[in-house]
Amino acid sequence: MPNMKKYDLILDALQKLLEEKTIQSISVSEIAQRAGIGKGSIYYYFPSKDAVLDALIERSYEKPLLTAKNLTMQTDIPPFTRMAMLFQACQSSSVFIKQNSTSSDAESAQKFAFLHHKYLSHVISKLKPALTQIIKQGIESGEIRFDYPSALAEIVLIVLAVKFDNSLLPSTPEETEETLRGLVALLEKGTDVASGTLNYLTLAPYIS
Numbered sequence: 289m290p291n292m293k294k295y296d297l298i299l300d301a302l303q304k305l306l307e308e309k310t311i312q313s314i315s316v317s318e319i320a321q322r323a324g325i326g327k328g329s330i331y332y333y334f335p336s337k338d339a340v341l342d343a344l345i346e347r348s349y350e351k352p353l354l355t356a357k358n359l360t361m362q363t364d365i366p367p368f369t370r371m372a373m374l375f376q377a378c379q380s381s382s383v384f385i386k387q388n389s390t391s392s393d394a395e396s397a398q399k400f401a402f403l404h405h406k407y408l409s410h411v412i413s414k415l416k417p418a419l420t421q422i423i424k425q426g427i428e429s430g431e432i433r434f435d436y437p438s439a440l441a442e443i444v445l446i447v448l449a450v451k452f453d454n455s456l457l458p459s460t461p462e463e464t465e466e467t468l469r470g471l472v473a474l475l476e477k478g479t480d481v482a483s484g485t486l487n488y489l490t491l492a493p494y495i496s
Contacts, residue, residue, distance in 0.1 A: 295333050297323040299344045311341060349410055352377035356418035360425075367426030368481075372488045374419060375448060378411055404455040411449045416441050433480040440479070447471050448489075465490055 301323035305314050316337050320327040334340045355377040359370040419441035426432035434440055448471075450456050451464050459467070468490045475486055 294323075294325060294329060297325065298330060298333060298340060299347055302340050302344050311337075316340075345407065349414065352411075353414055356415050360418050360421040363425055367422050367429070367431055368485055368488075370422050371419065374415065374422070375489065378415060378445075378448065378452065404453055408449050408453055408456070411452075412442065412445045415445055419445060431481070434478065440475075444471070444475070 298319060301319050302314070305318060305322055314337065316330050317327050319337070319340060320330050323330075330340070334343065352374070356374055359365070359374055362370060365373075416438070420438045423432060423434070423437040423440055427434060427437060447467070451459070451467060454464070472486045472489050475481075476483055
């Protein structure tokens with residue numbers, strides 16, 4: 289039976305190494321050394337370095353998904369406050385994916401393009417049900433007026449995920465802020481909420 293403590297040690301080691309260097313320059317031996325285990329132990333859990341990276345990315349999704357699930361049940365917190373908390377968790381999960389994601393190596397660039405796509409797909413598909421539920425609760429309480437909560441959740445997540453990731457349509461911080469301000473204006477008018485209610489979407493740490 290796999291030792292989950294050792295499994296997490298391997299992922300932690302790679303995450304720390306990614307703070308220091310690019311993925312293509314990290315070897316399995318370095319991961320093992322940083323984790324304090326033998327190189328053979330890496331291959332017991334993972335067939336390759338790429339598999340370790342994939343597992344690390346998957347683990348980064350766990351916190352925002354758990355946060356999202358918990359927020360749908362905290363109906364005593366205003367819906368827009370819960371939305372802000374959900375977006376913060378979403379943004380935090382993308383941080384390490386952004387690191388070392390630029391490379392002159394065509395093969396590495398292609399790999400990261402795949403990982404970014406994987407991140408975007410996961411964020412949108414996995415967080416959409418929770419955000420939809422929060423929006424529905426806001427509609428039921430009279431704080432939000434909108435007839436298509438699921439569509440609204442998807443639109444918001446698509447825009448935010450693309451902007452958080454910033455690889456599909458690379459933008460300057462100023463361009464990102466302008467896009468988010470446009471999103472806020474559309475959402476506030478479309479959902480009939482007071483102007484300024486969604487201003488948190490245009491503030492740091494979202495813009496990077």
